[in-house]
Each structure stands twice: as structure tokens, then as C-alpha cells.
Amino acid sequence: MIVRAFRGLRPRRDMIEKVAAKPYDVVTTEEARKEAQKNPYTFYKVTRPEINFDVEVDTHSDEVILKGKEVLEQFQKEGVMILEDKPAIYIYREEWQGYLQTGFYATFSTKEYAEGKIKKHELTRKDKEDERARHVKLMRAHTGPVFLMYRSRPEIDNLIMKHTTKEPEYDYTDDSGIHHTLWVVKDEKEINEIVDAFKDVEAFYIADGHHRAAAAARAAEELAKENPNHTGNEEYNFFLAVLFPHTQLNILDYNRVVKDLNNNTKEEFLKKVSEKFEVEETEKFKPSRKHEFAMYLEGKWYKLTAKAGIFNENDVVSSLDVAILQENLLKPILGIENPRTDKRINFVGGIKGIDELERLVDSGEYKVAFALYPTSIEDLLKVADEGKTMPPKSTWFEPKLKSGIIVHLM
Template sequence: MAKIIPFKAVRPTRDKVSLVASRSYQTYTQAEREARLDYNPFSFLHIVNPGYKYAREITGEERYALVKNRYSEFKEDCVFVQDETPSFYIYKIVDREQQVFHGIVAAASAEDYEKDVIKKHEDTIEYRENIFKAYLKTVGFNAEPVLLTYPDNNTIASIIKTIEKERAEFEFTTTYRDTHYLWKVEDDSIIKTIQQEFEKMKTIYIADGHHRSSSSCLLSQDLKQNNPNHKGSEPYNYFMSFFIPESELRIHEFNRLIKDLNGLSKEEFLIQLDAAFRIENRGKIPYKPSKKHHFSMYLDGDFYSLYLRKTNYTFENSLDALDAQLLYKTVLQPILGINDLRNDNRIMYLNGKKDTVNLKSSVDSGEFAVGFGMVPVTIQEMKQIADDGLKMPPKSTYIEPKLRSGVTIYEF
């Protein structure tokens, strides 16, 4: 039984939302960040990069305190205003390719995360969890929702469709040519109906934001233990999420780029590959796989197709059947010597939204020796792995939609 609650979002004013909204900090190049910081005083990047004001890099607790200060200044200057009534927020994105995403911004339950009502499919790294927990504890807000997905629901879909006929609170287009819309839902009867529909759901799934949800849960546990008057209704018992139906989730693959062949010659490498795959040289024409257990490879100016020899590989569970795991078990670990997918600097990941040409050019540049492509994970695979209590290798999925930071903010 999934529990979601409305909350009083802190939001930019209508005239400034397009200036405030930003992508995740890490997705900008240095030149892009500097341009936005130089010429847009309202960008949310000023909050998450407070050292810009002092022309130096600031880290750790000092940075967290300054983030809180910059956020307070945005509120004092009325760039941000808090809603008076707890609300759900209908959020719609139409991307540059005319894909449409509809969902609900609400607060998800940390207890649901602990009890596995909210299921995970990806491992988290402890030190990253603790860093983000410390950050949240100092700043006291969350500005980027965790992406959660739920089974398609006709009642919720009908409510969203009806509300979207009204004038949106926000409507803005980004420089990426994605158009964002937001509607505020404060009608008690509508809120109750949405909550009742979620209560019927046994499980919902994290699509994107495993570290953010895990850190929020750790913070909830800390604050609960240190609050002698804990009641369970405190804001720290929840974390901001964007709930999207499963049918609208878009999952892309992450391709793999490897810097060297682990001391092997090209011929030696191909011979070792032959034990696990049927290999065909496709020449200069870009090749992209279209089936599970088929891979593309770009090596020394040529594309190759790799088809798994299933007689030599055993599928013992749902994780073994995942192509990212299969590639790790048959190639990356035994042949190329990459054991730690998270921390080995010999491997880089390229999201599958980028053209095959990007993989080719990365190898042709000399920075990488070989590149591998695969087909995207399906929502059914992702859910099965989560249901089985297993975890995907890092960078198994590149999931859309990607929300902007600073459009709705959850304080605790």
C-alpha cells in the first residue's frame, strides 16, 4: 500500500520560473555553467554553486551552509514563494521529439522505502548516501524530485487529463526545447481520490534517484531518533517525488567505452571474445543491435555484431539475463579485467540517446580502444530485478523524463 501526501511547495514566481529552473549541476559543461552564472542572476545554479559569488571552489559543510544562505536570499527576494495549502502538482513535459510525459509531484513515504513498498533496482554507494544526507540535513530542502513509476491507472489518468484542460500555473520552454507545465491541485476530494488509488498499489518503483531516496530515508531515521516528540507526520518522514505511469517511462541504454584492451592485441582480444559470442565484422557501416543478448562493438575502425553463444552462458536469475550484467560477466571482467564498474577509470558510459556516431568518434579519437552498444532494458526487466531483490550494474539505464531543479521545492 503506497502512501503519498500533498505538501506546500516553495516555487518560483510565474515570471521567473523559466529563469530559475535548471538541469542537474553535473550535466552542464563548465562553459555552460559559467554562462548561466554570469548572465542569469535567478538561475538555481547560484544556490547549488554558492562559491561563484566568491570566485572560488567551496566544498563540504562550508558549501552546505552557503547553499542554505543563497536559498534564503532567493526567498527573501521573493524569487521563491511558498504555497499556503498542501497540494499535489500535476507536471507535464513535452520534449523536443514531441514525447509527452504526465505525472504527479507529491511527497513519498520514507517508511515505504524502508519496507520495500518502494522498490529499488540499483545499488547505492554508502559514502555518496552519507554526503547527500549531510547536505540535506544542513540545507533543509529538496529541489529535485526522485522519479517513481506506478502501474497505469485509469482513475489517475482521468484526473490528470481533466486538470490539464485548465490554465497551467507554469508554462515554460527550455533552451533544450522541452516545454514544461505545472498545475496546482488543492481540492481535498481530488487529493483524497489520488491517495486512495495509490493505497491500492502494493508496490511502486524507483526509476531514477536511488541515492536521493536512500539519503532522504537515512535522514528521516536520524531526525526521528533525535526527536523525542516524533509523531510520524513530520515533513522529514517524506521526500519529494515525481510519480509517472509505467507506460510513459522512457528507458535508454548506456553504452560502454573502454580505454584499453588489457594488454591484448586486437587479434587476441577477438579470439577470446569468440568463446562467448558469434562475431561478424560489419565494416564501416554503423551497427546498432535490435535484440536482447546481441551487442554492437566498435574496434579499430570497424563495427562488429556480437551474438551470445547461449550454450556457454547460464541464466540463473533475472539479473543474469540483463545485457549489462551479461557483458560484464563475459567481456568486461574476464577479458578486459574491469572488476569494479563504479570506480575503474578505464570505463566510461555513454547514454544511448546519443547517436552511434558518438561511440565511434570516442574510439576514433584515441581516448578509448573499444566501445560496446546494447538494447535498452525494458520496464518488465527493471521491475523483475527489483522484485527479486537484485541490483543492476551501474549505468544500466538512462531514464526519461528528466525534471528541472528548483521548480518545486520540498522543505523539511
């Protein structure tokens, strides 16, 4: 597999805490605007460029996206962000609530993505792909990294880890309690060691950022067609990502809340659920193993255990808990045919805890909530290796990757 060093654009050491921001898709425009009022250097001004305008604007317009590009250029001009003097690989560590993941920023081949060597486990939406590809082309930059993983190998993991004994460039804890450390590797021999270590690796896997990867590949294809002197070595042929060993990644539960019981009374609903699941009234709890679910309904918690025979144990997708819940409860009983588009269902990342499920149901906004056991990394790898896709909202990775730590300019 191809791993490529590049000249990253990154915040000056004393500006990293001001610039780095959460991914654009986990904050609202309003949240980003509030942050920008306190902090004029937030990267939301680049990734949420509508906040640079006083009034409501079309967030998808060229004018808005180009304003983000202008802010990025201004940050560079003012020395808030600096362009590396030579190609580098950036060793990166995130530490959060006892979890530690150490990988590195580099650029990766859009050609290998198109060939299926960078494997995915989710479907992407064409409209979202179109929007992100246009963003990449207009910005002439990858402003947010894709979250990649490789099957862990001790010799490669140790090669990455040896750089963490050096003096870091960044070392700080953000307001979410995530400790970030970054080391810059510019020595050509050391870079080649890392690049060569991955030459016989067969595949990389997308953990998070499917639309970013698809958009980068789409933009590369379009830019290649527009370039009569295209060689394949241009910056647009490579996208920004952080690559981690799979053994260090942490998937949290991704839970569901539903607005109504689909015209069932509570008694009718519980009776139908008991046809496919063992139902037991219980104290509040989090599922502790596969095929076990927690359900909150009208002030009471229930433990649901999938009955034998309701799914195919030999099929990796249908034996996922998200699929079991969808095919045996959400779809047939609650009438949720397509969880991607049905407005009656919503999804709650496990980082918010099961108290949030209780709160949402008690508020009256939702009628019933379901907590799931997290999907395993091994299941994700198996789904990707078999060329299959997971049901929507199957995985919630935490900690997530921030934007603005490293930018890849094209």
C-alpha cells in the same frame, strides 16, 4: 501507498525558465558557474553552491552547503520563488522527441522506503548517501526530486490526466528542447481523490535518484532521533518525488567505452570475443533487440550476438544485456572486475548517440566502444520485485527531472 500533498516552494510564473536547472549531478562546477554568470537566478546557486564563491572551496563543507540554503531563502525573500498558500499536488508533464510522460509532484514516506515498499534496483554508495543526507539536514529542504513510477492502472492514469485539461501554471520549452507543463491542484476534494487512488497500490519503484531517496530516509532517521517530540508527521518524514505510470517512461541505452584491450592485440581480442559472441563486421548500427551489441574498434563496426548458453535465461539479472557484456567480455577479456571503480571504463548515455562512441574511439582516448540495446521497464520492475540489483549503469532515463521547479521545505 502514501501520497501526500505539501506546500511547495516554486518559481514565480515569469521566473520558471530562469530558475529551473538540470540535476546537480549531470553538470560540472564549471558548467554551473558559466550559467550563473549569464543568469543570476539559476537554481545551480542552490544545488551547486560552490559557484557562489570566487575561489576554489571545499564543495562538501558546511559553509558551502549553508550558502545554498541562504540563496534559497533569498529567492523566497525577493519573491523569485513563492511558497504555496496551502498543500497541493502538482501535475507535471514532460514532452521530448515524441515521448510524453505525465505524473505528479507530491511527497512520499521515508518509512515506506525503509520498509521496502518503495523498491530500488541499484546499490547506493555510503559516502554519497552520507553527503546527500548532510545536504538535506543542513538545507532543511529537498531541492531535487526522486524519479518514481507505479505500475500503470487506467483508472489512476485517467484521474491524473483529467487535470491536464485545465489552465497550466507553467508551460515552456527549455534549451534542451524539453517541453514542461505543470498544473497546481489545491482543491481538497481533488487532492483526496488522488491520494485515495493509491491506497491499495502495493509498491512504488525508484526509476532514478536512489541516492536522493536513501539520503532522505537517513536524514529523517537522524532528525527523528534529535527531536524529543517526534510524531511521524513532520515534513522530514516525507521526501520530494515525481510519480509516473511505468508505461510512459523511456529508457535509453547506456553504452560503454574502454581505454585499452588489456594487452591483447586486435586479432587476439576478436578471437576471444568470438568464443562467446557471434562476430560480424558491419556498417554503423544501433542494436535493435536484446542480446545484440554494436562494437566499434579501430575504425570498424562489428555486430555481436550473444551465443546460446552463455547466460541463464531464467535469471532476470544475468540475462540483462549489461550483465552479459560484463560477465562474458568486459571482465574475462578486458579485465574490468568492477565497472564502478575501474578507471579504464567510462559510460556514455544514449542521448549522446553512437556517433559519440565513434568520436571517443577515433580521438585515441578510448580503444573500443560498445553500444547496447536499452534495458526494458519490465525487466527493471522484475529486478526490483525480486529484491535484486542491476549491474552499475544499466539504465538512462530521458527526459530527466529538473531541479528548482518545486522544492520541499522541512
